Amino acid sequence: xxxxxxxxxxxxxxxxxxxxxxxxxxxxxxxxxxxxxxxxxxxxxxxxxxxxxxxxxxxxxxxxxxxxxxxxxxxxxxxxxxxxxxxxxxxxxxxxxxxxxxxxxxxxxxxxxxxxxxxxxxxxxxxxxxxxxxxxxxxxxxxxxxxxxxxxxxxxxxxxxxxxxxxxxxxxxxxxxxxxxxxxxxxxxxxxxxxxxxxxxxxxxxxxxxxxxxxxxxxxxxxxxxxxxxxxxxxxxxxxxxxxxxxxxxxxxxxxxxxxxxxxxxxxxxxxxxxxxxxxxxxxxxxxxxxxxxxxxxxxxxxxxxxxxxxxxxxxxxxxxxxxxxxxxxxxxxxxxxxxxxxxxxxxxxxxxxxxxxxxxxxxxxxxxxxxxxxxxxxxxxxxxxxxxxxxxxxxxxxxxxxxxxxxxxxxxxxxxxx
Numbered sequence: 001x002x003x004x005x006x007x008x009x010x011x012x013x014x015x016x017x018x019x020x021x022x023x024x025x026x027x028x029x030x031x032x033x034x035x036x037x038x039x040x041x042x043x044x045x046x047x048x049x050x051x052x053x054x055x056x057x058x059x060x061x062x063x064x065x066x067x068x069x070x071x072x073x074x075x076x077x078x079x080x081x082x083x084x085x086x087x088x089x090x091x092x093x094x095x096x097x098x099x100x101x102x103x104x105x106x107x108x109x110x111x112x113x114x115x116x117x118x119x120x121x122x123x124x125x126x127x128x129x130x131x132x133x134x135x136x137x138x139x140x141x142x143x144x145x146x147x148x149x150x151x152x153x154x155x156x157x158x159x160x161x162x163x164x165x166x167x168x169x170x171x172x173x174x175x176x177x178x179x180x181x182x183x184x185x186x187x188x189x190x191x192x193x194x195x196x197x198x199x200x201x202x203x204x205x206x207x208x209x210x211x212x213x214x215x216x217x218x219x220x221x222x223x224x225x226x227x228x229x230x231x232x233x234x235x236x237x238x239x240x241x242x243x244x245x246x247x248x249x250x251x252x253x254x255x256x257x258x259x260x261x262x263x264x265x266x267x268x269x270x271x272x273x274x275x276x277x278x279x280x281x282x283x284x285x286x287x288x289x290x291x292x293x294x295x296x297x298x299x300x301x302x303x304x305x306x307x308x309x310x311x312x313x314x315x316x317x318x319x320x321x322x323x324x325x326x327x328x329x330x331x332x333x334x335x336x337x338x339x340x341x342x343x344x345x346x347x348x349x350x351x352x353x354x355x356x357x358x359x360x361x362x363x364x365x366x367x368x369x370x371x372x373x374x375x376x377x378x379x380x381x382x383x384x385x386x387x388x389x390x391x392x393x394x395x396x397x398x399x400x401x402x403x404x405x406x407x408x409x410x411x412x413x414x415x416x417x418x419x
Contacts, residue, residue, distance in 0.1 A: 004084075005092075007080050007081070008074075008093065008096065011075050011076065012073070012074060012075050014060065014061075014064055014070040014073060015071050019061070020061065021058060021061055023054065023057075023058040024173065024174045025170075025173055026051065026055065026166075026170060027167065028055065028163060028164075031161070032055075032161055035159050036059065036135070038159075039131050039132065039135075040156075040157055040159050041123065041127060041136045041137070041154065041157055041158040041159070042135075042136070042137045042138070042158075042159055043138050043140070043158050043159065043160045043161065044139040044160075044161055044162075044163050045140055045141075045142070045160060045163065045285075046141070046285060047141065047165070047222065047226070047284075047310060047311075048141050048222055048225055048230075049204060049221055049222060050163050050164060050165050050166075050203075051166075051203055052111070052139040052141075052163045053111055054203075056075065056111060056137055056139060057109075059107070059109070059137060060073045060075060060107060060109060063107050068105070069104070071097050072099065072104055072105060072106045072107065073106070074090075074107070074108050074109065075109040075111065076089060076110055076111065077112055078111065078112045078113055078114075078115040079111075079115065081116070082115050082116065086110075086122040086126065087122065090108075090126065101129075101130040101133055101134055102130070102133065103133075105133050105134075105135075106130075106134045106135070107134075107135050107137070108126070108135065108137070109137045110123070110136065110137070110139070111138075112139060112140060113138045113139065113140055114140040114141070114230075114233075114234070120154060121153055123138065123154070124153050124154055124157065127157055131157075138158075141226065141284070142230055142231075142234055142284050142285075164201070164338070165200065165201025165202060165310070165335070166196075166199070166201045166202070166203060167201075167336060167415070168192075168193060168196050168336060168415045168416065171196045171199065171206065174203065174206055175192075177192055179192075179416060182413050182416060182417070186394075186413075189410075189412045190393070190410070190412065193412040195209070196332075197317075197329075197332050198214065198317065198318075200214075200218070200311050200312060200317075201336075202217070204217070204221075211314055211317075211318045212314075214314045214317065214318075215313075215314035215315075218314055223247070223286075226284050226285075226286060227240065227244065227247075231280055231284050234284075235276075235280045237277075237280065239269075239273075242267065242269060242277065243277045243280065245267065246267070246277055246278070246281065247281060248313075250287060250307050250308070250309040251309050251312060251313040252313050252316055253327075254307075254308045254327055254328075254331040254334075255306060255307075255308055255330055255331065255334070255352075256306065256307055257304050257305075258278075258305055258306070258307055259304060260275055260278070278307070285310055286311065287307055287308070287309055287310065288307065288308045288309070288310055288334070288335060288338075288339070289305050289306075289307055290305065290306040290334070290339055290340060290342045290353075291305060291340065291341050291342075292305070292306075292341070292342060292343060292344055293341040293342065293351075293354040293361060295383070306342050308334050308335065309331075312328065312331055316328065322368070325368055326368035329368040329393065330352060330366045330368070333353075333366050333391055333411050333415075334352070334353060334366070336415055337353065337355060337364075339352075339353040339355065341353065341355075341356070342354060343363065343375075343379050345378065345382070349378035351363045351375050351376055351379045351388075352364060352365050353366070360385075361383060361385060362385075362388070363385060363388040364388070364390075364391060365388070365389070365390045365391070366390075366411070367390050367391070367393075368392075369393070371390060371392065371395065373390070373399070373401065373406055376388045376390065376406060377401060377402065377404060381402070381404070386403075386404060386405060387405045387406075387407065388404070388405075388406050388407070389407050389409060390409070391409060391411040392410055393410065393411065394410050395408050395410065396409055396410055396413075
């Protein structure tokens with residue numbers, strides 16, 4: 001157990017003195033504050049490197065700052081403890097610290113918990129036995145570790161929070177940049193938005209604009225780890241090269257309309273295999289699926305789907321051609337707004353995004369260059385919508401056409417004004 005003690009010491013620096021992680025504010029941290037005093041487990045899910053571990057350490061820092069005994073805060077990463085039982089790890093911790101879960105309050109931070117075989121029952125046992133005294137925070141890099149494995153065993157015992165890449169507003173906060181009033185800072189904000197795009201929303205890429213560095217980060221810190229560590233452990237993938245090829249299709253060409261049967265024929269595999277692999281990519285946070293909007297829920301599932309990667313290839317990201325800049329511009333906005341719907345009819349009229357607010361559809365077109373309104377107007381007439389939006393790179397105006405209002409707004413402004 002000497003090795004465990006060494007890992008304990010390295011992972012829990014607050015045991016030996018003052019410690020500060022230099023946390024920069026995230027919107028999600030404000031959202032979870034009211035849940036922390038409750039008994040329920042807090043679960044963070046999200047793509048690698050988006051900040052789940054930092055959030056956990058921020059919780060530890062705040063507990064300690066509010067008078068919590070530092071030695072009663074235990075952080076474990078299951079990158080380090082893959083082969084051990086949670087019970088054995090906790091018993092060793094209690095032995096070393098001469099502590100007892102029944103006599104004091106504790107904070108238990110379990111990072112990348114899905115790597116621990118049978119983790120859900122082990123966490124449930126700890127929660128049921130010591131939950132009055134032990135606050136448990138867990139994280140994982142796949143959504144399924146909450147949705148499936150823990151659905152029954154942890155029902156009623158856990159609150160799940162998705163941790164996303166940085167928003168543009170958070171990026172500005174990280175940099176300490178001013179943006180209010182927006183009209184005064186519009187020129188600066190356009191430059192900041194271009195810089196933000198190159199980060200792909202990853203905190204560690206702020207200030208880095210070298211193509212090779214970004215490429216290495218995407219490939220090695222995100223794609224390879226998700227593909228070869230997370231997905232292979234969680235899913236039954238018989239053809240890793242196929243799922244790599246599938247992801248590359250979207251990394252190089254975001255926003256593609258996909259007919260699964262056609263894609264299966266192109267890649268010479270079964271329709272079911274393509275369907276499964278797309279699902280795996282979604283559940284590992286590498287792919288975002290948009291449904292073709294309809295007020296009839298049954299029709300939505302039957303229509304074409306559109307897919308955007310949550311990250312993008314560095315080759316595409318650094319291209320200067322206007323066509324590629326337009327693709328990147330659309331990609332980042334779709335992901336920033338967490339779009340769930342687009343729209344396309346049988347006449348190929350199309351709207352890039354349909355946002356839902358107060359159960360009402362809001363059509364949004366994304367135009368990097370030339371402004372076109374035909375698809376937007378078709379949607380607004382069909383669904384009797386009075387107002388639609390076009391998110392531009394830098395244009396701002398309002399048009400009234402056939403009794404409809406179309407607001408053309410710079411994308412950076414829309415992102416800052418619409419939480």
